[in-house]
Amino acid sequence: MNVLEHVNEDAEALRKLARAVRPGGRILLWVPGYMQFYGDFDRKVGHATRFTPQTLRAAVERAGLEIEALRPVNFLGGIAWWVARATRTRSL
Secondary structure, eight states: OOOGGGOSOHHHHHHHHHHHSOTTOOOOOOOOBOGGGOOHHHHHTTOOOOBOHHHHHHHHHHTTOOOSOOOOSOHHHHHHHHHHHHHHHHHO
16 A cells, blocks of 8 residues: 555566465555646655556556456545645645
8 A cells, every 4th residue: 555656667566566465365556646636745755656547557467467446546535635736826
């Protein structure tokens, strides 16, 4: 959870993670979404990227792994964050 966004070589990191999982095991990924939301906080905590469902799917497939389920979480919270950020920027 909240690790893959810190890695430049995401598919390679997923391959290594898969080797550490028991055969038939699962990997649960929880990553920040949407580069439109990338900002100072991301830079400060060392995020290399944010993901969309499409870019996360591509990384998982490049790693040679299968996706059981892939869905955005808290999309409305992201929109609220973006609106608050845009409002704050205009008032500065």
